[in-house]
Amino acid sequence: MxxxxxxxxxFSLLILILSCCTPPPVDQTPxxxxxxxxxxxxxxxxxxxxxxxxxxxxxxxxxxxxxxAQALAIRAGVIQAVGSDELVSAYQGADTVLIDLGGAxxxxxxxxxxxxxxxxxxxxxxxxxxxxxxALQYGFTxxxxxxxxxxxxxxxxxxxxxxxxxxxxSVFPIYNEGMLDDDGQKIxxxxxxxxxxxxxxxxxxxxIPGIKIFVDGDNATWARGCWALTDPFPASSYALSQGIxxxxxxxxxxxxxxxxxxxxxxxxxxxxxxxxxxxxxxxxTALNAIEFAxxxxxxxIYRHQVQHNSLINPDVLPRYxxxxxxxxxxxxxxxxxxxxxxxxxxxxRYAWYINRFALPGMGVHAYVETDYGWTVDPGERYSQxxxxxxxxxxxxxxxxxxxxxxxxxxxxxxxxxxxISVARALKMLTIEPAYAVSMEESxxxxxxxxxADIIILSGDPLSIxxxxxxxxxxxxxxxxxxxEYCAExxxxxxxxxxxxxxxxxASPTTAPVLLPVDFDCDSKPGSxxxxxxxxxxxxxxxxxxxxxxxxxxxxxxVLPAVLVDxxxxxxxxxxxxxxxxxxxxxxxxxxxxxxxILEPGQHVIxxxxxxxxTITDGFENYGPxxxxxxxxxxxxxxxx
Numbered sequence: 001m002x003x004x005x006x007x008x009x010x011f012s013l014l015i016l017i018l019s020c021c022t023p024p025p026v027d028q029t030p031x032x033x034x035x036x037x038x039x040x041x042x043x044x045x046x047x048x049x050x051x052x053x054x055x056x057x058x059x060x061x062x063x064x065x066x067x068x069a070q071a072l073a074i075r076a077g078v079i080q081a082v083g084s085d086e087l088v089s090a091y092q093g094a095d096t097v098l099i100d101l102g103g104a105x106x107x108x109x110x111x112x113x114x115x116x117x118x119x120x121x122x123x124x125x126x127x128x129x130x131x132x133x134x135a136l137q138y139g140f141t142x143x144x145x146x147x148x149x150x151x152x153x154x155x156x157x158x159x160x161x162x163x164x165x166x167x168x169x170s171v172f173p174i175y176n177e178g179m180l181d182d183d184g185q186k187i188x189x190x191x192x193x194x195x196x197x198x199x200x201x202x203x204x205x206x207x208i209p210g211i212k213i214f215v216d217g218d219n220a221t222w223a224r225g226c227w228a229l230t231d232p233f234p235a236s237s238y239a240l241s242q243g244i245x246x247x248x249x250x251x252x253x254x255x256x257x258x259x260x261x262x263x264x265x266x267x268x269x270x271x272x273x274x275x276x277x278x279x280x281x282x283x284x285t286a287l288n289a290i291e292f293a294x295x296x297x298x299x300x301i302y303r304h305q306v307q308h309n310s311l312i313n314p315d316v317l318p319r320y321x322x323x324x325x326x327x328x329x330x331x332x333x334x335x336x337x338x339x340x341x342x343x344x345x346x347x348x349r350y351a352w353y354i355n356r357f358a359l360p361g362m363g364v365h366a367y368v369e370t371d372y373g374w375t376v377d378p379g380e381r382y383s384q385x386x387x388x389x390x391x392x393x394x395x396x397x398x399x400x401x402x403x404x405x406x407x408x409x410x411x412x413x414x415x416x417x418x419x420i421s422v423a424r425a426l427k428m429l430t431i432e433p434a435y436a437v438s439m440e441e442s443x444x445x446x447x448x449x450x451x452a453d454i455i456i457l458s459g460d461p462l463s464i465x466x467x468x469x470x471x472x473x474x475x476x477x478x479x480x481x482x483x484e485y486c487a488e489x490x491x492x493x494x495x496x497x498x499x500x501x502x503x504x505x506a507s508p509t510t511a512p513v514l515l516p517v518d519f520d521c522d523s524k525p526g527s528x529x530x531x532x533x534x535x536x537x538x539x540x541x542x543x544x545x546x547x548x549x550x551x552x553x554x555x556x557x558v559l560p561a562v563l564v565d566x567x568x569x570x571x572x573x574x575x576x577x578x579x580x581x582x583x584x585x586x587x588x589x590x591x592x593x594x595x596x597i598l599e600p601g602q603h604v605i606x607x608x609x610x611x612x613x614t615i616t617d618g619f620e621n622y623g624p625x626x627x628x629x630x631x632x633x634x635x636x637x638x639x640x
Contacts (some may be wrong), residue, residue: 049093050075052452052481052495055085057101058460062108062430062445067423072106074452077480082446097495104493105460107426108445109141109167109453109477110389113433114274114307114328114369117378117387118156118169119147128159132166134378136485138387139474141453142168142443144433146212146274146307146369149174150191150624156206157610161561161568165205167479168453170437172212172274175262176253179214179223184246186214186253195627198270201566202442209437210272210303213262216282217251219244225251227279227311227345234346250279259289263304267293272303278310280352287319299324305436307369311345312355320364326436328369329356331392331425333384336401336409357399357418360428367432368392368425389429393461394469396425402470422461422469452481456493521635528602528636537595537637539607546618548587551578553615555589557623562593563606569596598639608632 217225305326434444611623
């Protein structure tokens, strides 16, 4: 109740009278893209012409019912049609931009199932904008960012509010730190979760579908500890002999009962968990915790996942299928000189290191992790932490390891038991990582209704020899129908694109009439609200505090965002003067944020207030470092 006293909110409606006219008749018979020999009357015209059509190409859809196509039509950032040149030609209009692929290969954009490129831009000496540019040059249109503390999450949220995210990002904020304290105890953060619900709206460029849990160490430093093993490391193990491990069985961060409870609580709150688990004991502990939380339910609902899967006991492999576990697999990994590496785990575990490559052939939802970190130069394609998706495709298909341009070694013979086709590798970089964040209906393959997130490659990965995969390069990257990267010399494939038109038009220039509407209308009778066409919406936020200085502090530090159906809209901001609240020992200001005129249909309007630093209203703190990080209100309206 005290919160309600401090912060009352309302929407205001502004009526805008618009003149309209009947458009002139339009010729509904579009010309064919290429000569087809079919009479125009045999082509069913599209009700809305495409903005862009790619044709005469080799299109890999990743859709089982239509794996290949020739042409693709795009309208308003969404795929409108996929099929033959003849079929897609029906969507051509007078202003449609036509791109002749000339046989070039077009496919869904790559999605990194486990990366850290956006988590550490400052540590790489690069800005968030530069980090995104690097990812786009590699053909990524989506990133599953597997690390974020509150500071980094705030940076990404601000970037989304300002329209500065150029590709789709699904973040897994950290539940615990990936290291132990000096006493060997885990460091709990609980970033974002459990104070907030997951963010799952597919229209958002920034989503928060799950949390990241570190289950064991990584054999790198004493602070992080070692892979957790069921049986002890050999005494000769490098990690053990160098004092990296805190015990001869490595470092398991959780007891089984502790991890069971954490996963169950996250699942109950609507979150999936992604667990860093490298050693066989850590993997088994993670699987046990997922099984405990599922309690007989299908993981298709929750989509819990195990990351890295570095040393899998063969006895445990069947559980991945039984529990429908989602699993990340690094494609470009050293698998040639195992004699130099694996003795550190003991001879009986020699083959366990490559068991991860069995997962893609088991019907498991396996996806590629680059595990890209800030210690690697993004242009270094031959590092084991390379961001280059082509290197991971090559590694998965050939099981070879390219450590330098002219140094490609032959894999261990044991890997012959785990063949991975090019088609399967492509799915591991498209539809599977989309599935991991519940975006498979919006991205990861090419079919009508999905986002126009596409790339053009220099060759066809499905038809070239496996050893030639390394020569592929990305010529163009498009996100939501907008070209975000065009390689030098590839201009013919890169249509000039404007920013997709906003759902909400700009503010009117004539003075509108105010009609107040309760901000929190979804919790009141009469929701959703019925709004007439042509009405201009404006969000009104009233902020009250104990002193005028505290209200001014709010005005200086508030970071507002208005979203329509999950999509941020550009909004004008205005404020009343700070004044005493009559009859109360409080001071008040009113802030106004334009929403705009909505198209007919149902819309959900969200107004989200975040804060650049901690503020107080005299009763409670808001912002970073507090439990109240944001203030949010929603209102559903029917424009009819």
